[in-house]
Amino acid sequence: MLLASWVDGKPVAVLPVDDRGLAYGDGLFETVRVRAGRVALVDGHLQRLVRGAEMLRLPLDVEALLAETRAFLAEQVAAGRPDFTLKILLTRGSAGRGYQPLPEAVPRRLLLAFPSRVWPAEYSRDGIALHECRTRLGLNPALAGIKHLNRLEQVLARAEWDDPRYAEGLLLDIDGRVIEGTMSNLFLVHDGVLVTPRLHRCGVAGVMRSFLLARALTLGIAVAERDVAREELDGADELFVCNSNVGIWPVRELGSRRYTPGELTRRLQGEVATLWSR
Amino acid sequence: MLLASWVDGKPVAVLPVDDRGLAYGDGLFETVRVRAGRVALVDGHLQRLVRGAEMLRLPLDVEALLAETRAFLAEQVAAGRPDFTLKILLTRGSAGRGYQPLPEAVPRRLLLAFPSRVWPAEYSRDGIALHECRTRLGLNPALAGIKHLNRLEQVLARAEWDDPRYAEGLLLDIDGRVIEGTMSNLFLVHDGVLVTPRLHRCGVAGVMRSFLLARALTLGIAVAERDVAREELDGADELFVCNSNVGIWPVRELGSRRYTPGELTRRLQGEVATLWSR
Secondary structure, X not given: OOOEEEEOOEEOOEEEOOOHHHHHOOEEEEEEEEEOOEEOOHHHHHHHHHHHHHHOOOOOOHHHHHHHHHHHHHHHHHXXXXXXXXXXXXXXXXXXXXXXXXXXXXXXXEEEEEOOOOOOHHHHHOOEEEEEOOOOEOOOOOOXXXXXXXXXXXXXXXXXXXXXXXXXXXXXXXXOEEXXXXXXXXXXXXXXXXXXXXXXXXOEOOHHHHHHHHHHHHOOOOEEEEOOEXXXXXXXXXXXXXXXXXXXEEEEEEOOEEOOOOHHHHHHHHHHHHHHHO | OOOEEEEOXXXXXXXXXXXXXXXXXXXXXXXXXXXXXXXXXXXXXXXHHHHHHHHOOOOOOHHHHHHHHHHHHHHHHHOOOOOEEEEEEEEOOXXXXXXXXXXXXXXXXXXXXXXXXXXXXXXXXXXXXXXXXXXXXXXXXXXXXXXXXXXXXXXXXXXXXXXXXXXXXXXXXXXXXXXXXXXXXXXXXXXXXXXXXXXXXXXXXXXXXXXXXXHHHHXXXXXXXXXXXXXXXXXXXXXXXXXXXXXXXXXXXXXOEEOOOOHHHHHHHHHHHXXXXX
8 A cells, every 4th residue: 555655855665663653643643635647725734734734743744754755756757657645644653661751852754645535426526425423522621733653533434334335434523513524624604604613622723724724715605613512513505525635525415414516615625626636 | 772573573663664653643552561571461462462453453363473472582582581561562564655555465563672671670669750631632532442553643642741750651541531641541449449431532542541440449449430621630648650661659749739659559450460470
């Protein structure tokens, strides 16, 4: 599955067993769509990585990462792979043992190329069915929003179903608020307002989510980032999930409720198509 | 720092970069005290690993792990290292990409030998000062109790202080309940009853904690596992932290409160000494 990998700028496919990314999930990652050798939403991915590094107090050499990423992309294109999924990992490296992060720790930068996943065209066109996960997201403001390596909640949630009828799962937090999908963010449309859950207690603030919020504002669409109760989804006019790899998937089924992809969903899908064709 | 390491029974010091232990913290670990080539509390460590594997639905070949661990211990003793800290890691391996754990995933077993950490003798004798962490533990019953690889909360909590005056930090959950130390469990004594926080919402159920609860019952000491409010610590007659590597450290200072190591703490320290001299 792994097409290529670099560790700290060198073509290496392994990591020392004492790396803190493995030991504690002490690190961050980004999963990036690469088409024609170009990265979509590069600023968004970079901003989230920088924010995560600040929250984890992880030294991040942005220039080195950018230079390496450019070189890695060029190598993939040269190898006849202009389209793939790029995974960027940043770990705190190997210093020390025990939870205390030591100042002498030298972070490791990993670049991994995976084949792009191909999703059925009908997911974007007709919409998907959402599995309602029993797994709940715990609350932790100190880790909310960033894409850190502690993702067991997502693994447990995604392990709940293997019925291919469900393309994604809906995650609530332990207090029953709607948060996101297992690998996506969620938007609803209610009375013409584009609503998405606040992610200050838990959840991953997606790069596509940020793009859509910004685009909607530019287009004059009313936007709200707020707490969302489960019942509100039943009353929504439109519902969709999104991420930077799949774009927007309308939701056509959740529990007993059926939805039809609506005007605003289609309009935002158009914005994503424009972004990707740039 | 790393003295020796095996991956799946072979002397290897690296792990494939696409291992799910690194990607998502999708795995478990145990940190085990080895003295004179022997593992203390081996049943307790194994039971927690088995319970964790059940909760994560991670196939665990206990016989293979035991056989490997025995061989690894023998190798360390033969290399003149009868005393060290053994870290056992179990990851879900490399299958698939994305959160879904696939049935074809072949878990990896890692055995790492680190030098034993040497702690000041006064920690056990006179007690320690506890730093009161601002980092709170999120609640997640689906992950509570087990020793999984998602440990960013502990990393953030332990990063709060580097004043060597504090040997450990006190962790509350997001609702303000007392849970544990960053690397230890916590007990208090109140009116002759040995009390320790329930760990069904968050926290790691330590192997030494289980040993002490069982020993106390055998010795006719009243024991309670229940929710503990922060204020109760001020009213406690004795307070101590414990883990399977350091044994018992009395707490002599927490905030403005001062404690003296009490009779029950000393008695249980005696039990640990007996255990370790067996």
